[in-house]
Amino acid sequence: MKQTLAQLHKAFDSRVRLGLMAALAANPQLDFNSLKEVLDVTDGNLASHLKGLEKEGFVQVEKSFVGRKPNTSYGITAAGRLAFAAHIQALEQLILSQKKP
Amino acid sequence: MKQQTDYHADLQAIRSMMQRSSKFLSLSGWSGVMAGIYGLLAAYIAQQQLGFDPTSLESAKLSGMEAYDALRGMMLLAAILLVLSIGTAAWMAQQKAQKLGEVVWTAASRRLLADLAVPLLTGGLLLLALAWLGYHVLLLPASLLFYGLTLYQAGPVTYTALRILGLLNIALGFLALLITEHALLFWAVGFGLLHIVYGLFIHFRYEK
Numbered sequence: 409m410k411q412t413l414a415q416l417h418k419a420f421d422s423r424v425r426l427g428l429m430a431a432l433a434a435n436p437q438l439d440f441n442s443l444k445e446v447l448d449v450t451d452g453n454l455a456s457h458l459k460g461l462e463k464e465g466f467v468q469v470e471k472s473f474v475g476r477k478p479n480t481s482y483g484i485t486a487a488g489r490l491a492f493a494a495h496i497q498a499l500e501q502l503i504l505s506q507k508k509p
Numbered sequence: 510m511k512q513q514t515d516y517h518a519d520l521q522a523i524r525s526m527m528q529r530s531s532k533f534l535s536l537s538g539w540s541g542v543m544a545g546i547y548g549l550l551a552a553y554i555a556q557q558q559l560g561f562d563p564t565s566l567e568s569a570k571l572s573g574m575e576a577y578d579a580l581r582g583m584m585l586l587a588a589i590l591l592v593l594s595i596g597t598a599a600w601m602a603q604q605k606a607q608k609l610g611e612v613v614w615t616a617a618s619r620r621l622l623a624d625l626a627v628p629l630l631t632g633g634l635l636l637l638a639l640a641w642l643g644y645h646v647l648l649l650p651a652s653l654l655f656y657g658l659t660l661y662q663a664g665p666v667t668y669t670a671l672r673i674l675g676l677l678n679i680a681l682g683f684l685a686l687l688i689t690e691h692a693l694l695f696w697a698v699g700f701g702l703l704h705i706v707y708g709l710f711i712h713f714r715y716e717k
Contacts, residue, residue, distance in 0.1 A: 423522060430523040434531035435616060442616035446530045496523065499516050506516075 416502075417495045419464045424449055425457050429492045432467065432484040439481040458482060466491060533618045533667045535611065537601040538716050541708025544594040548700035551590045555583060556693055580640060587636075587652075590700075605716075621666045628659040649692040653682030653699050668715070674707050 420426055427447050431438060438446075444454050461467040466488030470481050484492070528534075599613075606613045632655025639647050657678030664672030678699045685695040 430526035
């Protein structure tokens with residue numbers, strides 16, 4: 409039990425971050441506005457969570473230009489995918505272990 | 510410590526987010542039914558009013574005006590069918606998304622459109638070229654084949670049943686190619702009947 413709890417990654421503590429990782433895991437690339445739309449959060453909130461995940465090395469940022477407008481898109485890193493998969497597995501394990509008395 | 514329900518809710522949130530962000534599920538089942546009805550009507554008009562027969566068109570190529578008029582009528586009919594079907598689908602998708610409190614124009618729907626544009630435009634240009642060059646007998650099979658490819662391509666981004674619909678259309682395309690005298694019948698099955706069956710399936714499976 410203790411073991412599994414420890415496997416829950418601190419970086420995925422909030423629901424917004426879980427949603428963020430889920431959206432990035434399911435798409436090759438997403439830009440800031442698409443993420444904002446699908447997660448339904450404010451600019452500041454999203455930016456700070458993205459920053460945090462970027463620091464962990466789970467999210468990579470790609471800056472480019474669409475015409476003259478700067479466009480920032482985000483993708484999941486290999487490390488991020490691994491950590492997220494481990495996190496989901498830990499969640500499933502916790503649910504299973506709690507079902508048993 | 511978190512409770513079990515929290516973990517459950519976490520997993521549920523992850524699952525729904527992955528689906529919502531990567532799939533385009535606003536396509537309404539009823540718009541499939543409507544597209545099928547339009548398709549059947551178009552096939553009927555083609556046969557009854559325009560006397561469309563791809564094999565006779567071919568042989569009448571030299572006799573000029575009549576065949577030309579029939580072909581022009583067909584092209585107009587096809588264009589109207591396309592605009593009506595897409596218009597209905599777009600309008601109904603908007604309605605469905607609004608009801609569910611979602612937006613139609615997402616990263617997923619943009620990607621879907623971009624993915625579909627390539628096979629669809631290729632098919633459309635090919636049809637124009639075939640008509641221009643006088644290979645009229647290939648028009649119906651080619652439209653079925655390329656439409657099937659387009660739907661197959663769309664499958665992973667939206668309902669998976671669309672893949673099966675695509676494969677069936679491809680099969681019908683080959684049948685129409687091999688059994689030319691019944692090409693219009695196969696076309697009516699593909700663009701009419703199958704749309705209706707698919708639309709009803711989506712509606713009762715996912716929208717009830």
